[in-house]
Amino acid sequence: MSSKKQQEKYLRMTLNERIQHFFLLTSFITLVITGFALKFPEALWVRGLFNLFGENAFELRGDVHRIAAVIMVAVSFYHIFYVILSQRxxxxxxxxxxxKQDLTDLNNAFRYYIGKTKVRPKFGRFSYIEKAEYWAVAWxxxxxxxxxGVLWFENTFLPVISNSGMDIATAIHYYEAILASLAIFVWHFYFVIYNPDVYPMNKAWFKGYLTREEMEHEHPLELEEIEKEQAKETKKENIRKEDTGKKDIKKKDIKKEEKKPAPEEIKIEKDKKEDKGNNNIPAEEINPKKDAGK
Structure with a gap:
């Protein structure tokens, strides 16, 4: 049974969504490394990188940081168009x-984790955890x-927001970077990598599918919806086949009726046969009295 559940697969992320995730992932990690390298140039790992790339490492760091930023912004805009223009x-x-159900799920999960209940909360396509992660990334x-953008185009914004505005932008950028890094490397990585339920990794981000066993454990309500839809589609398909079969039988009956001669045609054909038979009878048999008179 377990092997059968492992063989059944359910789409979690399309190729389009996986490509979006890949560019978001790589650009984010690049931004973290190159960003903190600017803030902590004396850190051991930063000095190691600078030694690796030589005397132009600091300038290269800035270029790579900006390229990664452009990629992330581009992917974000693409994602906006994706969620607006595509049905999926x-x-x-x-x-x-x-x-509101997310608050209920949060409460039930908390009670489950502290041992107040043995019933694990059931989640649909996205749990409150995944929703919090998604909107945190968006924000x-x-x-x-x-x-x-303000820090990149400093000469453009400095006359508008002054030095105080630039300092505020720098502080927000820095502390938001710390918060985002913690959210990804602690929060997100735990739930998709280190969580005992999915360890060594939730593979949907590069394979695109979850097994039935994983769906039953992580997204049982979504699995129920999928199976209901499949049952409806199967029922519709069976009805369609029945209707097609009835139509085929009806067509065959109509063809048989068309081939079957009408009663008038049968009578005419019978008369023709009788006339033909009379023409073949000798004249003596037709007029026996005349022969007798002779």
Whole structure:
């Protein structure tokens, strides 16, 4: 049974979504490394990187940081268009939106973790944890993008917001970077890598699928919805086949009726045969009295 559950697969992330995730992941990690390298140039790991890339390492760091920022902003805009223009994207954002049920799930999960109940809360497509992660990334991207743009084009914004404004933008950018890093490397990485339920890794981010066993454990309510939809589709398909079969039988009956001669045609054909038979009878047999008179 377990092997069968491992073989059944359910789509979690399409190729499009996995590519988005890949660029978001790589650009974020690049931004973290190159950003903190500027803030902590004397750190051992930073000095190691600078020694590795030589005397132009500091300038290279800035270029790489800006390129990664452009990639992240581009992916973010693409994602916005994706959730607006595609049917799956619209369904994604609807399922990702917070509901009252999330508060209930949070309370039930807390009671489950402290041993107040043995019933594990059931989640749909996205749990309150995944929703919090998603909207935290959305918020962080907006804040980091806005403040990063101000710092990048300092000469443009400095006359507008003054030195105080630049200092505020720098502080926000720095502390939001710390918060975002902790959210990803502690919060997100725990739930997709170190969590005993998914260790060594939730593979949906690069394979795109979850097994039935994983769905039953992580997203049982979504699995129920999928199976209901599959049952409906199966029922519709069976009805369609039945209707097609009935139509085929009806067509065959109509063809048989068309081939079957009408009663008038049968009578005419019978008369023709009788006339033909009379023509073949000798004249003596037709007029026996005349022969007798002779």
């Amino acid at each position: 994207g619209r369904k994604f954002i609807i399922d990702m939106w917070f509901r 962080g991207t907006i804040v980091m993008g806005a403040t990063g």
